[in-house]
Amino acid sequence: MTTAGRTRQAARNNEVILAAAREVFLADQRAPVSAVAERAGVGISALYRRYPSKEDMLRTLCGDGLQRFIAEAVRAMEIPGDWAAFESFVRGVVDADVHSLTVHLAGTFPPDEQLAADATRANILAEALFERARPDMRPEAVPADLTMLLEMCAAVRVPDAERTRELRGRYLAMLLDGLRRGGPLPGPAPTAEELNWRWHPAGTETR
């Protein structure tokens, strides 16, 4: 800002705006565009110069989240211990607060070819990590459970972002301990359709 020329300032705004958008839409998926501008400390024009529409902004954000998810998985793959790799992966995803982006934004804009490809890749990676760690888990656990665990962690939220991270760590620890041991689980695991319903054409839903 102080030392910045016009172009430098503009380049900087790219990140600032994306970060602001992430924060705002993480807190409230239905937040207005103006809220993003306000948080970024820029005018609305600055947003519309970069993204043709709000929808494009959300798509970009979602894709970005998916990339981070994939990056976490790739990183964790290198970790030697099977359970350690899985745990590090999940902690990384929860810590980066990536799940809300990829899931809670679903349905707010039509899917996308690139997005679908990334989602598939993300699923494959996550499943691989899960399978590696499965020997350490209770027998009924399935990869689909991971999605739900992430969803549950994302539900932990307090006004302060840093504290939210801390609390999520606490409950993720509980969840992972629960994933490892305990008596038999009631009811069947979630199916793929049940996990992805947000993307589907929104049929008549009971709730």
Add this chain to the structure above:
Amino acid sequence: MTTAGRTRQAARNNEVILAAAREVFLADQRAPVSAVAERAGVGISALYRRYPSKEDMLRTLCGDGLQRFIAEAVRAMEIPGDWAAFESFVRGVVDADVHSLTVHLAGTFPPDEQLAADATRANILAEALFERARPDMRPEAVPADLTMLLEMCAAVRVPDAERTRELRGRYLAMLLDGLRRGGPLPGPAPTAEELNWRWHPAGTETR
């Protein structure tokens, strides 16, 4: 409907409308009033005949949820085993899907004297049940964790209501197992303020 006179029909509508409101606002706290009317199969007039405003409807709904919460606690109190009582209580609350009502509606309308009293009573009861079961829990567990566990269970959601209940049972089992055993938990437990922030005057929140 078939055998109903006008007054009988009206009395019936009382329950139908409240049930519809519960379902609708459980699914989406920001749902329009018209959605409630539609689900109840009545006109909008039928709602406004009973409740002066949407806000009153939400308040009633919230109070109703709190009553159910209290009823679950009182019921569970009679159960002999300490852990069994606690578990039955939590399962009951999750099963009745009462948590979303009392928490996710928070902030959408100004508090209320009766509501506050009920909330206090609910907290005391829940805490008592928690303390009874605490010997069976990992040492770091505190009553405040219960609120978060409920919040996490409420995050489990699929389009079908019955299936949602089933899945919540699955993950509640995991959570309870995690609550009982495992290694040390990272980070401090949530504070009372952190749990009730939704009710507060909505200061400047980071997220």
Add this chain to the structure above:
DNA sequence: GCAGAGCGGAACGATCCGTTCCACTGCTAG
């Protein structure tokens, strides 16, 4: 029968939000 309680749903006004537009700024190319 008939007065009116109860109701359906159109209509209204307020609010909100995505997008556009325009005036302005100050860098940067030449």
Add this chain to the structure above:
DNA sequence: CTAGCAGTGGAACGGATCGTTCCGCTCTGC
């Protein structure tokens, strides 16, 4: 040095949504 324009702030607009009101109808309970 300066002309031009990329980048910007924010007011303005038009459409959508939603809470609430209102009017005309129905059908019951007396």
